[in-house]
Amino acid sequence: MNNPKLLTVVSVCKEFVRTVRNKHWNPGPKEYWNRGIPNFDWRRARGKKVSLIKDYLTAIEDYRGKNPEEFSPEERRSLYKERGVAPMRDWNEETIFLASSSQILDPYVPPEGDGKASILSVERSKQESAKLKAKGKSMMALKKIRTFLEYFDPGTFGSEAMEIYLKAHQCLVERDSEKIFDYVTEKAYPEMTRYVDHKTLRWKLIKSNEPPRVVHVRNIDGQEAGAQFGQVTVRFNTAQTLAIYDSFGRLIYGDEAVVKNVIEYVVFENHLSNVYGKWRIHGKIIPDWLPSSSPISQTFVKPDIPSEDEIKYVQQSPAIKEESNTQAPTDGLATA
Numbered sequence: 617m618n619n620p621k622l623l624t625v626v627s628v629c630k631e632f633v634r635t636v637r638n639k640h641w642n643p644g645p646k647e648y649w650n651r652g653i654p655n656f657d658w659r660r661a662r663g664k665k666v667s668l669i670k671d672y673l674t675a676i677e678d679y680r681g682k683n684p685e686e687f688s689p690e691e692r693r694s695l696y697k698e699r700g701v702a703p704m705r706d707w708n709e710e711t712i713f714l715a716s717s718s719q720i721l722d723p724y725v726p727p728e729g730d731g732k733a734s735i736l737s738v739e740r741s742k743q744e745s746a747k748l749k750a751k752g753k754s755m756m757a758l759k760k761i762r763t764f765l766e767y768f769d770p771g772t773f774g775s776e777a778m779e780i781y782l783k784a785h786q787c788l789v790e791r792d793s794e795k796i797f798d799y800v801t802e803k804a805y806p807e808m809t810r811y812v813d814h815k816t817l818r819w820k821l822i823k824s825n826e827p828p829r830v831v832h833v834r835n836i837d838g839q840e841a842g843a844q845f846g847q848v849t850v851r852f853n854t855a856q857t858l859a860i861y862d863s864f865g866r867l868i869y870g871d872e873a874v875v876k877n878v879i880e881y882v883v884f885e886n887h888l889s890n891v892y893g894k895w896r897i898h899g900k901i902i903p904d905w906l907p908s909s910s911p912i913s914q915t916f917v918k919p920d921i922p923s924e925d926e927i928k929y930v931q932q933s934p935a936i937k938e939e940s941n942t943q944a945p946t947d948g949l950a951t952a
Contacts, residue, residue: 774828
């Protein structure tokens, strides 16, 4: 080719670099720039703010060598003031977590002769009328509970209560002291385990004679403590077997082969203000008109009672007679 053309490749940098202006408005002398001192005018004033007190190291050594209890309040105050440290406060408060309430609010009064007396009797009719008057409080408490538990339904809560009731008693029989707190509150736990130490329990739920139903609803409004508790009383009518054996394996209460119909009013509580709150057994209502149950026969160590022959031998022994005859005077007076 007569006119050769030369092709040249030109590289173009398309990366844009943005720099930030961090230059001081009054940089000061140039010899101080590399030393990190942008302005020398106020250097002396800045140094006065962080200047050490006289004998600072000596004061620190004296403070570390002494016991903090040896300092008087005035010496401690002056030392803190010299060091520019705010005095420490003695905080004696401790955090408290209210997992459950300590009582059953406005406990439900079971009707006398429940399951046995007729509804048409005079006493039962009075109790039913009083229950209708107290129904308004239950509706107000139910409304408060639904502000925390939107889908709470007393009609379907009976099945959930039966499951909690069953698992709590199974943990009690198996002596599972950790898992039982998932179904029992801290108030009800000592009440359930008070008389079963060193004993063996045999408990079994045979069937449910009636569906469990909610008969009472209350709410504990603890605005000052920031705690809200809901309490629901459920009526159970079940067939159960119970037998209690002592530490020697002797039967002291009940019988595993005897099935009994039991009507119970169990209170369930939920810590509503806690996001992870759950329904747990809080207590059991025992009416005043209920007759007392038969006491549990206790087992004791048999005392070592000496036989008649041993008593006669001790009385006839000469050594013991001499000891009984040579006794010191009790009045402490010497005779001439």
